[in-house]
Amino acid sequence: MNPEKTRVVVVPCSGIGKPFGTVSREAAYELCEELRPESTRLVALAKLVLGDAAARELLAQYPAVTIDGCKQMCASKMVKQSGGTVAHEVAVLDVFRRHKELKPEGIAELNEAGRKLARVLAEEVAASLDSSEQTVKGASHV
Amino acid sequence: MSELLERKVGIVACSGEELAEGTVARLAALKVLNELRPRDTVTICLPLFLAGGAGDRAFARLHPTITVDGCDLRCAARGTEKYSSKPAASLVVNELVAECGLKRPEGRRRLNAAGQKAVEATAERLAALVDQALGKEVGTEPAAEETTRPLHEEEREVACSCGSGVAVTKLSIDGRTVELVALPLIFRHLRDRGLGQDDEAARELFDTVKIYNAVPPEAEASYREAVRREYATYCQKEKTP
Amino acid sequence: MPEYLETTVDKFTFRVAKDRLYTPQGAWVFWMKPESPNRVRIGLADYLQQRSGDVAFATVKPVGTKLAVGEMLGEIETIKTMVELPSPVSGTVAEVNAALDVTPEVVNQDPYDKGWLAVIETTAWEADRAKLLEPEAYFLAMQAEAKEELKKL
Numbered sequence: 001m002n003p004e005k006t007r008v009v010v011v012p013c014s015g016i017g018k019p020f021g022t023v024s025r026e027a028a029y030e031l032c033e034e035l036r037p038e039s040t041r042l043v044a045l046a047k048l049v050l051g052d053a054a055a056r057e058l059l060a061q062y063p064a065v066t067i068d069g070c071k072q073m074c075a076s077k078m079v080k081q082s083g084g085t086v087a088h089e090v091a092v093l094d095v096f097r098r099h100k101e102l103k104p105e106g107i108a109e110l111n112e113a114g115r116k117l118a119r120v121l122a123e124e125v126a127a128s129l130d131s132s133e134q135t136v137k138g139a140s141h142v
Numbered sequence: 143m144s145e146l147l148e149r150k151v152g153i154v155a156c157s158g159e160e161l162a163e164g165t166v167a168r169l170a171a172l173k174v175l176n177e178l179r180p181r182d183t184v185t186i187c188l189p190l191f192l193a194g195g196a197g198d199r200a201f202a203r204l205h206p207t208i209t210v211d212g213c214d215l216r217c218a219a220r221g222t223e224k225y226s227s228k229p230a231a232s233l234v235v236n237e238l239v240a241e242c243g244l245k246r247p248e249g250r251r252r253l254n255a256a257g258q259k260a261v262e263a264t265a266e267r268l269a270a271l272v273d274q275a276l277g278k279e280v281g282t283e284p285a286a287e288e289t290t291r292p293l294h295e296e297e298r299e300v301a302c303s304c305g306s307g308v309a310v311t312k313l314s315i316d317g318r319t320v321e322l323v324a325l326p327l328i329f330r331h332l333r334d335r336g337l338g339q340d341d342e343a344a345r346e347l348f349d350t351v352k353i354y355n356a357v358p359p360e361a362e363a364s365y366r367e368a369v370r371r372e373y374a375t376y377c378q379k380e381k382t383p
Numbered sequence: 384m385p386e387y388l389e390t391t392v393d394k395f396t397f398r399v400a401k402d403r404l405y406t407p408q409g410a411w412v413f414w415m416k417p418e419s420p421n422r423v424r425i426g427l428a429d430y431l432q433q434r435s436g437d438v439a440f441a442t443v444k445p446v447g448t449k450l451a452v453g454e455m456l457g458e459i460e461t462i463k464t465m466v467e468l469p470s471p472v473s474g475t476v477a478e479v480n481a482a483l484d485v486t487p488e489v490v491n492q493d494p495y496d497k498g499w500l501a502v503i504e505t506t507a508w509e510a511d512r513a514k515l516l517e518p519e520a521y522f523l524a525m526q527a528e529a530k531e532e533l534k535k536l
Contacts, residue, residue: 042159
Protein backbone atom coordinates (compact mmCIF):
# COMPACT_ATOMS: atom_id res chain seq x y z
CA MET A 1 0.00 0.00 0.00
CA ASN A 2 1.39 3.33 -1.04
CA PRO A 3 0.06 6.10 1.19
CA GLU A 4 0.58 8.65 -1.56
CA LYS A 5 -1.68 6.74 -3.91
CA THR A 6 -4.43 6.02 -1.40
CA ARG A 7 -7.76 7.09 -2.74
CA VAL A 8 -10.31 5.51 -0.41
CA VAL A 9 -10.65 3.96 3.00
CA VAL A 10 -12.50 0.64 3.03
CA VAL A 11 -14.66 -0.15 6.05
CA PRO A 12 -16.48 -3.50 6.20
CA CYS A 13 -19.00 -4.29 8.90
CA SER A 14 -17.61 -7.80 9.58
CA GLY A 15 -20.84 -8.66 11.35
CA ILE A 16 -20.47 -11.95 13.18
CA GLY A 17 -24.11 -13.04 13.22
CA LYS A 18 -24.63 -13.92 9.55
CA PRO A 19 -22.64 -15.24 6.58
CA PHE A 20 -23.19 -11.90 4.87
CA GLY A 21 -21.03 -10.28 7.55
CA THR A 22 -18.19 -12.60 6.62
CA VAL A 23 -18.78 -11.80 2.94
CA SER A 24 -18.32 -8.10 3.75
CA ARG A 25 -15.02 -8.89 5.46
CA GLU A 26 -13.80 -11.16 2.68
CA ALA A 27 -14.78 -8.63 0.01
CA ALA A 28 -12.83 -5.93 1.82
CA TYR A 29 -9.73 -8.15 1.87
CA GLU A 30 -10.18 -9.00 -1.80
CA LEU A 31 -10.40 -5.33 -2.70
CA CYS A 32 -7.56 -4.12 -0.50
CA GLU A 33 -5.11 -6.99 -0.89
CA GLU A 34 -5.74 -8.28 -4.42
CA LEU A 35 -7.60 -5.89 -6.69
CA ARG A 36 -6.62 -2.37 -5.62
CA PRO A 37 -3.88 -2.64 -2.99
CA GLU A 38 -2.29 0.63 -4.06
CA SER A 39 -5.31 2.83 -3.79
CA THR A 40 -7.23 1.43 -0.82
CA ARG A 41 -6.71 1.29 2.92
CA LEU A 42 -8.60 -1.09 5.19
CA VAL A 43 -9.83 0.36 8.48
CA ALA A 44 -11.60 -1.50 11.30
CA LEU A 45 -15.01 0.00 12.03
CA ALA A 46 -14.80 -0.38 15.80
CA LYS A 47 -11.48 1.50 15.92
CA LEU A 48 -13.05 4.35 14.06
CA VAL A 49 -16.18 4.50 16.20
CA LEU A 50 -14.25 4.39 19.45
CA GLY A 51 -12.16 7.35 18.45
CA ASP A 52 -8.81 5.98 17.34
CA ALA A 53 -6.90 9.08 16.21
CA ALA A 54 -5.14 7.48 13.27
CA ALA A 55 -8.37 5.99 11.95
CA ARG A 56 -10.19 9.30 12.28
CA GLU A 57 -7.35 11.08 10.50
CA LEU A 58 -7.63 8.71 7.55
CA LEU A 59 -11.35 9.24 7.41
CA ALA A 60 -10.84 13.00 7.40
CA GLN A 61 -8.42 12.71 4.49
CA TYR A 62 -10.09 10.15 2.28
CA PRO A 63 -13.64 9.17 1.33
CA ALA A 64 -14.87 5.78 2.47
CA VAL A 65 -16.22 2.70 0.81
CA THR A 66 -18.44 0.88 3.27
CA ILE A 67 -19.45 -2.76 2.87
CA ASP A 68 -22.40 -3.86 5.00
CA GLY A 69 -23.66 -7.41 5.42
CA CYS A 70 -27.28 -6.46 5.93
CA LYS A 71 -29.67 -3.58 5.54
CA GLN A 72 -28.97 -2.27 9.03
CA MET A 73 -26.03 -0.58 7.24
CA CYS A 74 -23.98 -0.26 10.43
CA ALA A 75 -20.68 0.55 8.69
CA SER A 76 -22.23 3.24 6.50
CA LYS A 77 -24.13 4.76 9.42
CA MET A 78 -21.18 4.77 11.78
CA VAL A 79 -18.72 6.17 9.23
CA LYS A 80 -21.08 9.08 8.61
CA GLN A 81 -21.61 9.58 12.33
CA SER A 82 -17.86 9.62 12.81
CA GLY A 83 -17.58 12.53 10.41
CA GLY A 84 -16.57 10.58 7.32
CA THR A 85 -17.76 10.87 3.72
CA VAL A 86 -19.18 7.72 2.24
CA ALA A 87 -18.30 7.76 -1.44
CA HIS A 88 -19.73 4.31 -2.09
CA GLU A 89 -21.91 2.18 0.16
CA VAL A 90 -22.56 -1.45 -0.63
CA ALA A 91 -24.98 -3.87 0.97
CA VAL A 92 -24.00 -7.49 0.38
CA LEU A 93 -27.70 -8.35 0.21
CA ASP A 94 -28.13 -6.13 -2.87
CA VAL A 95 -25.21 -7.80 -4.63
CA PHE A 96 -26.64 -11.21 -3.73
CA ARG A 97 -29.95 -10.23 -5.33
CA ARG A 98 -28.11 -9.72 -8.62
CA HIS A 99 -26.29 -13.03 -8.22
CA LYS A 100 -28.73 -15.31 -6.45
CA GLU A 101 -26.85 -18.41 -7.51
CA LEU A 102 -24.05 -17.36 -5.13
CA LYS A 103 -25.75 -18.14 -1.82
CA PRO A 104 -23.19 -17.72 0.98
CA GLU A 105 -23.07 -20.15 3.88
CA GLY A 106 -20.83 -20.39 6.91
CA ILE A 107 -19.68 -17.60 9.18
CA ALA A 108 -16.28 -18.81 10.42
CA GLU A 109 -15.51 -20.12 6.97
CA LEU A 110 -17.40 -19.16 3.84
CA ASN A 111 -18.45 -21.73 1.28
CA GLU A 112 -17.26 -21.39 -2.29
CA ALA A 113 -20.37 -19.47 -3.34
CA GLY A 114 -19.74 -17.01 -0.53
CA ARG A 115 -16.14 -16.48 -1.60
CA LYS A 116 -17.28 -15.93 -5.17
CA LEU A 117 -19.90 -13.45 -4.03
CA ALA A 118 -17.20 -11.58 -2.13
CA ARG A 119 -15.05 -11.47 -5.22
CA VAL A 120 -17.93 -10.24 -7.40
CA LEU A 121 -18.66 -7.52 -4.90
CA ALA A 122 -15.03 -6.47 -4.70
CA GLU A 123 -14.80 -6.34 -8.50
CA GLU A 124 -17.90 -4.17 -8.70
CA VAL A 125 -16.46 -1.75 -6.17
CA ALA A 126 -13.10 -1.72 -7.94
CA ALA A 127 -14.80 -0.91 -11.23
CA SER A 128 -16.74 1.85 -9.55
CA LEU A 129 -13.56 3.30 -8.07
CA ASP A 130 -11.86 3.18 -11.47
CA SER A 131 -14.81 4.91 -13.04
CA SER A 132 -14.77 7.66 -10.40
CA GLU A 133 -11.08 8.16 -10.95
CA GLN A 134 -11.58 8.48 -14.70
CA THR A 135 -14.31 11.03 -14.11
CA VAL A 136 -12.02 13.08 -11.89
CA LYS A 137 -9.15 12.86 -14.40
CA GLY A 138 -11.49 13.80 -17.23
CA ALA A 139 -12.79 16.77 -15.27
CA SER A 140 -9.29 17.92 -14.46
CA HIS A 141 -8.45 17.98 -18.17
CA VAL A 142 -11.42 20.14 -19.11
CA MET B 143 -39.08 -8.07 31.63
CA SER B 144 -38.81 -11.23 29.57
CA GLU B 145 -40.84 -14.22 30.72
CA LEU B 146 -38.24 -16.44 29.09
CA LEU B 147 -35.16 -14.87 30.68
CA GLU B 148 -32.54 -17.57 30.93
CA ARG B 149 -29.05 -16.85 32.12
CA LYS B 150 -26.62 -16.74 29.25
CA VAL B 151 -23.38 -15.02 28.42
CA GLY B 152 -23.04 -12.53 25.57
CA ILE B 153 -19.80 -12.83 23.59
CA VAL B 154 -18.50 -9.66 21.94
CA ALA B 155 -15.57 -10.11 19.56
CA CYS B 156 -13.69 -7.27 17.95
CA SER B 157 -13.26 -9.01 14.56
CA GLY B 158 -10.64 -6.37 13.74
CA GLU B 159 -9.72 -6.78 10.08
CA GLU B 160 -6.35 -5.04 10.20
CA LEU B 161 -4.52 -7.61 12.34
CA ALA B 162 -4.37 -11.39 12.42
CA GLU B 163 -5.21 -11.17 16.12
CA GLY B 164 -8.58 -9.65 15.17
CA THR B 165 -9.30 -12.68 13.02
CA VAL B 166 -8.25 -14.93 15.91
CA ALA B 167 -10.70 -13.12 18.20
CA ARG B 168 -13.49 -13.59 15.68
CA LEU B 169 -12.86 -17.28 15.07
CA ALA B 170 -12.39 -18.06 18.75
CA ALA B 171 -15.70 -16.39 19.58
CA LEU B 172 -17.46 -18.37 16.85
CA LYS B 173 -15.93 -21.62 18.10
CA VAL B 174 -17.31 -21.02 21.57
CA LEU B 175 -20.70 -19.87 20.26
CA ASN B 176 -21.19 -22.78 17.88
CA GLU B 177 -19.20 -25.67 19.31
CA LEU B 178 -17.99 -25.35 22.86
CA ARG B 179 -20.82 -23.55 24.67
CA PRO B 180 -23.74 -23.16 22.23
CA ARG B 181 -26.44 -23.37 24.91
CA ASP B 182 -24.75 -20.92 27.23
CA THR B 183 -23.80 -18.12 24.90
CA VAL B 184 -25.30 -15.53 22.61
CA THR B 185 -23.43 -13.59 19.96
CA ILE B 186 -23.38 -9.83 20.22
CA CYS B 187 -22.67 -8.30 16.83
CA LEU B 188 -20.19 -5.51 17.60
CA PRO B 189 -20.99 -3.23 14.62
CA LEU B 190 -24.70 -3.49 15.37
CA PHE B 191 -24.01 -2.92 19.06
CA LEU B 192 -22.00 0.21 18.30
CA ALA B 193 -24.57 1.47 15.81
CA GLY B 194 -27.31 1.31 18.42
CA GLY B 195 -28.74 -2.21 18.18
CA ALA B 196 -31.32 -2.08 20.97
CA GLY B 197 -31.62 -5.82 21.41
CA ASP B 198 -27.90 -6.37 21.70
CA ARG B 199 -27.44 -3.48 24.13
CA ALA B 200 -30.36 -4.55 26.29
CA PHE B 201 -29.05 -8.10 26.41
CA ALA B 202 -25.65 -6.88 27.49
CA ARG B 203 -27.25 -4.93 30.35
CA LEU B 204 -29.21 -7.91 31.64
CA HIS B 205 -26.69 -10.68 31.09
CA PRO B 206 -22.96 -11.03 31.69
CA THR B 207 -20.77 -10.31 28.66
CA ILE B 208 -17.28 -11.45 27.83
CA THR B 209 -15.27 -9.51 25.28
CA VAL B 210 -12.53 -10.86 23.04
CA ASP B 211 -10.18 -8.30 21.54
CA GLY B 212 -7.30 -8.78 19.18
CA CYS B 213 -5.06 -6.06 20.56
CA ASP B 214 -4.55 -3.48 23.27
CA LEU B 215 -6.99 -1.04 21.71
CA ARG B 216 -9.67 -3.26 23.30
CA CYS B 217 -12.44 -2.00 21.07
CA ALA B 218 -14.92 -4.70 22.09
CA ALA B 219 -14.30 -4.16 25.82
CA ARG B 220 -14.46 -0.37 25.59
CA GLY B 221 -17.49 -0.40 23.35
CA THR B 222 -19.36 -2.77 25.63
CA GLU B 223 -18.63 -0.69 28.68
CA LYS B 224 -19.48 2.55 26.90
CA TYR B 225 -22.83 1.49 25.47
CA SER B 226 -24.01 -1.06 27.96
CA SER B 227 -22.11 -2.13 31.04
CA LYS B 228 -18.69 -3.34 32.08
CA PRO B 229 -17.96 -6.81 30.75
CA ALA B 230 -17.82 -9.67 33.24
CA ALA B 231 -14.46 -10.63 31.74
CA SER B 232 -12.19 -9.57 28.89
CA LEU B 233 -9.67 -11.41 26.80
CA VAL B 234 -6.99 -9.86 24.64
CA VAL B 235 -5.49 -12.23 22.09
CA ASN B 236 -1.99 -10.78 21.93
CA GLU B 237 -1.74 -10.94 25.74
CA LEU B 238 -2.99 -14.53 25.81
CA VAL B 239 -0.57 -15.54 23.07
CA ALA B 240 2.31 -14.13 25.10
CA GLU B 241 1.05 -15.74 28.31
CA CYS B 242 0.81 -19.16 26.68
CA GLY B 243 4.16 -18.83 24.96
CA LEU B 244 2.62 -19.24 21.53
CA LYS B 245 4.04 -17.91 18.27
CA ARG B 246 2.51 -14.70 17.04
CA PRO B 247 -0.39 -15.40 14.64
CA GLU B 248 -0.07 -14.23 11.07
CA GLY B 249 -2.40 -13.97 8.08
CA ARG B 250 -5.27 -11.63 8.82
CA ARG B 251 -7.29 -13.14 5.99
CA ARG B 252 -6.12 -16.77 6.27
CA LEU B 253 -4.52 -17.59 9.57
CA ASN B 254 -1.30 -19.56 9.57
CA ALA B 255 -0.71 -22.56 11.86
CA ALA B 256 0.27 -20.29 14.74
CA GLY B 257 -2.96 -18.41 14.20
CA GLN B 258 -4.99 -21.62 14.39
CA LYS B 259 -3.29 -22.55 17.65
CA ALA B 260 -4.09 -19.11 18.99
CA VAL B 261 -7.76 -19.66 18.07
CA GLU B 262 -7.81 -22.93 20.02
CA ALA B 263 -6.16 -21.40 23.07
CA THR B 264 -8.39 -18.34 23.02
CA ALA B 265 -11.53 -20.42 22.58
CA GLU B 266 -10.60 -22.66 25.51
CA ARG B 267 -9.94 -19.72 27.76
CA LEU B 268 -13.16 -18.06 26.62
CA ALA B 269 -15.18 -21.22 27.35
CA ALA B 270 -13.69 -21.35 30.85
CA LEU B 271 -14.66 -17.74 31.42
CA VAL B 272 -18.19 -18.52 30.28
CA ASP B 273 -18.39 -21.31 32.84
CA GLN B 274 -17.14 -18.97 35.54
CA ALA B 275 -19.61 -16.28 34.60
CA LEU B 276 -22.45 -18.79 34.89
CA GLY B 277 -21.19 -20.15 38.18
CA LYS B 278 -20.47 -23.54 36.67
CA GLU B 279 -17.46 -25.69 37.41
CA VAL B 280 -14.81 -24.70 34.86
CA GLY B 281 -14.58 -27.15 32.00
CA THR B 282 -18.14 -28.37 32.37
CA GLU B 283 -19.09 -30.43 29.35
CA PRO B 284 -22.77 -30.80 28.44
CA ALA B 285 -24.40 -33.55 30.53
CA ALA B 286 -24.28 -36.94 28.88
CA GLU B 287 -28.04 -37.15 28.59
CA GLU B 288 -28.08 -33.91 26.63
CA THR B 289 -25.73 -35.16 23.97
CA THR B 290 -26.77 -38.80 23.74
CA ARG B 291 -30.51 -38.66 24.35
CA PRO B 292 -32.60 -40.32 21.70
CA LEU B 293 -34.53 -38.01 19.43
CA HIS B 294 -37.96 -37.34 20.76
CA GLU B 295 -40.94 -37.92 18.58
CA GLU B 296 -41.39 -34.24 17.79
CA GLU B 297 -37.90 -34.06 16.33
CA ARG B 298 -38.92 -36.62 13.75
CA GLU B 299 -42.21 -34.89 13.02
CA VAL B 300 -42.65 -32.91 9.87
CA ALA B 301 -41.76 -29.31 10.49
CA CYS B 302 -44.27 -26.66 9.54
CA SER B 303 -43.70 -25.51 5.96
CA CYS B 304 -43.54 -21.91 7.09
CA GLY B 305 -39.98 -22.65 8.10
CA SER B 306 -40.64 -22.08 11.79
CA GLY B 307 -39.61 -25.63 12.76
CA VAL B 308 -42.75 -26.24 14.83
CA ALA B 309 -43.95 -29.85 14.60
CA VAL B 310 -47.13 -30.42 12.60
CA THR B 311 -49.17 -33.58 13.29
CA LYS B 312 -51.68 -34.87 10.79
CA LEU B 313 -54.80 -36.44 12.24
CA SER B 314 -57.81 -37.96 10.59
CA ILE B 315 -60.90 -36.15 11.91
CA ASP B 316 -64.38 -36.73 10.49
CA GLY B 317 -62.88 -38.31 7.40
CA ARG B 318 -60.53 -35.40 6.64
CA THR B 319 -56.82 -34.95 7.25
CA VAL B 320 -56.33 -32.13 9.68
CA GLU B 321 -52.98 -30.59 10.59
CA LEU B 322 -52.49 -29.57 14.20
CA VAL B 323 -49.39 -27.73 15.40
CA ALA B 324 -47.35 -28.25 18.54
CA LEU B 325 -49.04 -31.50 19.70
CA PRO B 326 -45.84 -33.28 20.79
CA LEU B 327 -44.75 -30.23 22.76
CA ILE B 328 -48.13 -30.00 24.46
CA PHE B 329 -48.13 -33.74 25.22
CA ARG B 330 -44.64 -33.58 26.71
CA HIS B 331 -45.61 -30.55 28.76
CA LEU B 332 -48.58 -32.41 30.29
CA ARG B 333 -46.57 -35.54 30.93
CA ASP B 334 -43.78 -33.56 32.56
CA ARG B 335 -46.37 -32.17 34.94
CA GLY B 336 -47.50 -35.69 35.78
CA LEU B 337 -50.98 -35.38 34.25
CA GLY B 338 -52.66 -38.64 33.26
CA GLN B 339 -55.60 -39.24 31.02
CA ASP B 340 -58.55 -38.50 33.29
CA ASP B 341 -61.33 -36.08 32.37
CA GLU B 342 -59.67 -33.10 33.98
CA ALA B 343 -56.41 -33.75 32.17
CA ALA B 344 -58.31 -34.21 28.91
CA ARG B 345 -59.99 -30.85 29.45
CA GLU B 346 -56.68 -29.14 30.07
CA LEU B 347 -55.15 -30.92 27.10
CA PHE B 348 -57.81 -29.74 24.72
CA ASP B 349 -57.85 -26.19 26.11
CA THR B 350 -54.09 -26.03 25.48
CA VAL B 351 -54.47 -27.45 21.97
CA LYS B 352 -57.05 -24.74 21.20
CA ILE B 353 -54.55 -22.04 22.13
CA TYR B 354 -52.27 -23.10 19.29
CA ASN B 355 -54.82 -24.32 16.79
CA ALA B 356 -58.05 -22.87 15.44
CA VAL B 357 -60.79 -25.45 16.06
CA PRO B 358 -64.08 -25.04 14.18
CA PRO B 359 -66.85 -24.87 16.81
CA GLU B 360 -69.06 -27.34 14.94
CA ALA B 361 -66.30 -29.98 14.97
CA GLU B 362 -65.03 -29.46 18.48
CA ALA B 363 -66.24 -32.82 19.79
CA SER B 364 -64.48 -34.70 16.97
CA TYR B 365 -61.27 -32.74 17.45
CA ARG B 366 -61.37 -33.36 21.20
CA GLU B 367 -61.72 -37.10 20.69
CA ALA B 368 -58.96 -37.24 18.07
CA VAL B 369 -56.54 -35.33 20.29
CA ARG B 370 -57.41 -37.51 23.27
CA ARG B 371 -56.65 -40.67 21.24
CA GLU B 372 -53.38 -39.20 20.00
CA TYR B 373 -52.38 -38.33 23.55
CA ALA B 374 -53.20 -41.86 24.71
CA THR B 375 -50.94 -43.21 21.96
CA TYR B 376 -48.20 -40.83 23.03
CA CYS B 377 -48.50 -41.90 26.68
CA GLN B 378 -48.34 -45.55 25.67
CA LYS B 379 -45.17 -44.97 23.66
CA GLU B 380 -43.60 -43.08 26.55
CA LYS B 381 -44.14 -46.09 28.81
CA THR B 382 -42.49 -48.46 26.32
CA PRO B 383 -38.67 -48.23 26.38
CA MET C 384 -50.33 2.64 15.54
CA PRO C 385 -51.36 -0.69 17.02
CA GLU C 386 -50.53 -1.79 20.53
CA TYR C 387 -48.22 -4.75 20.86
CA LEU C 388 -47.69 -7.78 23.00
CA GLU C 389 -43.94 -8.31 23.47
CA THR C 390 -41.62 -11.00 24.63
CA THR C 391 -37.84 -11.13 24.76
CA VAL C 392 -35.81 -14.27 24.20
CA ASP C 393 -32.04 -13.80 24.57
CA LYS C 394 -31.38 -10.57 22.70
CA PHE C 395 -34.41 -10.79 20.44
CA THR C 396 -37.69 -9.04 21.13
CA PHE C 397 -40.74 -10.31 19.31
CA ARG C 398 -43.84 -8.20 18.95
CA VAL C 399 -47.40 -9.19 18.19
CA ALA C 400 -49.72 -6.43 17.00
CA LYS C 401 -53.00 -6.56 18.90
CA ASP C 402 -55.22 -5.19 16.16
CA ARG C 403 -55.15 -8.23 13.85
CA LEU C 404 -55.53 -11.98 13.69
CA TYR C 405 -52.89 -14.62 13.01
CA THR C 406 -52.34 -18.00 11.45
CA PRO C 407 -50.55 -20.52 13.67
CA GLN C 408 -47.70 -20.46 11.15
CA GLY C 409 -47.06 -16.75 11.70
CA ALA C 410 -48.86 -14.68 9.07
CA TRP C 411 -51.03 -11.74 10.21
CA VAL C 412 -54.42 -10.82 8.80
CA PHE C 413 -55.73 -7.28 9.25
CA TRP C 414 -59.39 -6.69 8.57
CA MET C 415 -59.68 -3.39 6.70
CA LYS C 416 -63.00 -2.26 8.18
CA PRO C 417 -64.77 0.08 8.05
CA GLU C 418 -63.20 1.51 4.87
CA SER C 419 -63.10 -1.84 3.07
CA PRO C 420 -65.09 -4.39 5.06
CA ASN C 421 -64.58 -7.09 2.43
CA ARG C 422 -60.81 -6.74 2.36
CA VAL C 423 -57.95 -7.98 4.51
CA ARG C 424 -54.29 -7.06 4.42
CA ILE C 425 -51.74 -9.82 4.98
CA GLY C 426 -48.14 -9.87 6.16
CA LEU C 427 -45.58 -11.78 8.21
CA ALA C 428 -45.56 -11.54 12.00
CA ASP C 429 -42.44 -10.24 13.68
CA TYR C 430 -41.30 -13.62 15.01
CA LEU C 431 -41.56 -15.27 11.62
CA GLN C 432 -39.65 -12.54 9.81
CA GLN C 433 -36.89 -12.48 12.44
CA ARG C 434 -36.59 -16.23 12.51
CA SER C 435 -36.50 -16.48 8.74
CA GLY C 436 -33.74 -13.92 8.25
CA ASP C 437 -33.11 -11.09 5.81
CA VAL C 438 -35.53 -11.15 2.91
CA ALA C 439 -33.78 -11.38 -0.44
CA PHE C 440 -36.83 -11.88 -2.65
CA ALA C 441 -40.58 -11.73 -2.08
CA THR C 442 -43.03 -12.91 -4.70
CA VAL C 443 -46.78 -12.71 -4.31
CA LYS C 444 -49.46 -13.93 -6.70
CA PRO C 445 -50.53 -11.10 -9.03
CA VAL C 446 -53.65 -8.96 -8.71
CA GLY C 447 -56.69 -10.84 -9.90
CA THR C 448 -55.54 -14.26 -8.74
CA LYS C 449 -58.34 -16.24 -7.10
CA LEU C 450 -57.31 -18.27 -4.08
CA ALA C 451 -58.91 -20.72 -1.70
CA VAL C 452 -57.73 -20.96 1.91
CA GLY C 453 -54.41 -22.78 1.96
CA GLU C 454 -53.50 -22.16 -1.65
CA MET C 455 -50.12 -20.55 -2.13
CA LEU C 456 -50.28 -16.77 -1.93
CA GLY C 457 -46.57 -16.10 -2.06
CA GLU C 458 -43.01 -17.10 -1.32
CA ILE C 459 -40.50 -15.20 0.72
CA GLU C 460 -36.91 -16.21 0.03
CA THR C 461 -34.55 -15.15 2.76
CA ILE C 462 -30.82 -15.65 3.09
CA LYS C 463 -31.58 -18.67 5.29
CA THR C 464 -34.73 -20.31 4.02
CA MET C 465 -37.78 -20.25 1.78
CA VAL C 466 -40.97 -19.23 3.55
CA GLU C 467 -44.09 -20.40 1.80
CA LEU C 468 -47.17 -18.32 2.47
CA PRO C 469 -50.48 -20.15 2.10
CA SER C 470 -53.43 -17.81 1.83
CA PRO C 471 -55.20 -17.53 5.20
CA VAL C 472 -58.47 -16.52 3.49
CA SER C 473 -60.43 -17.27 0.34
CA GLY C 474 -60.75 -14.50 -2.17
CA THR C 475 -59.07 -12.56 -4.93
CA VAL C 476 -55.74 -10.75 -4.72
CA ALA C 477 -56.68 -7.06 -4.88
CA GLU C 478 -53.32 -5.39 -4.21
CA VAL C 479 -49.68 -6.42 -3.94
CA ASN C 480 -47.13 -4.30 -2.10
CA ALA C 481 -45.04 -2.67 -4.86
CA ALA C 482 -42.14 -2.18 -2.43
CA LEU C 483 -41.47 -5.92 -2.49
CA ASP C 484 -39.87 -5.67 -5.93
CA VAL C 485 -37.44 -2.92 -5.08
CA THR C 486 -36.87 -3.12 -1.33
CA PRO C 487 -38.07 -6.49 -0.05
CA GLU C 488 -36.14 -5.87 3.17
CA VAL C 489 -39.11 -3.73 4.21
CA VAL C 490 -40.67 -7.03 5.34
CA ASN C 491 -37.91 -7.24 7.96
CA GLN C 492 -37.77 -3.55 8.78
CA ASP C 493 -41.48 -2.88 9.25
CA PRO C 494 -43.39 -6.19 9.24
CA TYR C 495 -46.68 -4.81 10.57
CA ASP C 496 -46.94 -1.67 8.46
CA LYS C 497 -44.89 -0.91 5.35
CA GLY C 498 -43.84 -4.56 5.03
CA TRP C 499 -47.34 -5.80 4.18
CA LEU C 500 -47.53 -8.37 1.39
CA ALA C 501 -50.99 -8.40 -0.17
CA VAL C 502 -54.59 -7.26 0.13
CA ILE C 503 -57.29 -9.83 -0.58
CA GLU C 504 -60.92 -9.23 -1.43
CA THR C 505 -62.48 -12.00 0.66
CA THR C 506 -65.32 -14.30 -0.31
CA ALA C 507 -65.86 -16.17 2.99
CA TRP C 508 -64.48 -13.89 5.67
CA GLU C 509 -66.72 -14.97 8.54
CA ALA C 510 -65.88 -18.64 8.05
CA ASP C 511 -62.17 -17.99 7.42
CA ARG C 512 -61.93 -15.63 10.34
CA ALA C 513 -63.03 -18.36 12.76
CA LYS C 514 -59.95 -20.39 11.90
CA LEU C 515 -57.52 -17.62 12.79
CA LEU C 516 -55.93 -16.96 16.17
CA GLU C 517 -56.56 -13.96 18.35
CA PRO C 518 -53.32 -12.05 19.06
CA GLU C 519 -53.14 -13.36 22.62
CA ALA C 520 -53.40 -16.97 21.47
CA TYR C 521 -50.81 -16.45 18.75
CA PHE C 522 -48.55 -14.74 21.27
CA LEU C 523 -48.58 -17.77 23.56
CA ALA C 524 -47.94 -20.11 20.66
CA MET C 525 -45.10 -17.94 19.45
CA GLN C 526 -43.55 -17.78 22.92
CA ALA C 527 -43.68 -21.55 23.27
CA GLU C 528 -42.10 -21.98 19.86
CA ALA C 529 -39.33 -19.53 20.65
CA LYS C 530 -38.60 -21.40 23.87
CA GLU C 531 -38.45 -24.74 22.07
CA GLU C 532 -36.10 -23.34 19.47
CA LEU C 533 -33.70 -22.36 22.23
CA LYS C 534 -33.77 -25.85 23.69
CA LYS C 535 -32.83 -27.35 20.34
CA LEU C 536 -29.39 -25.69 20.44
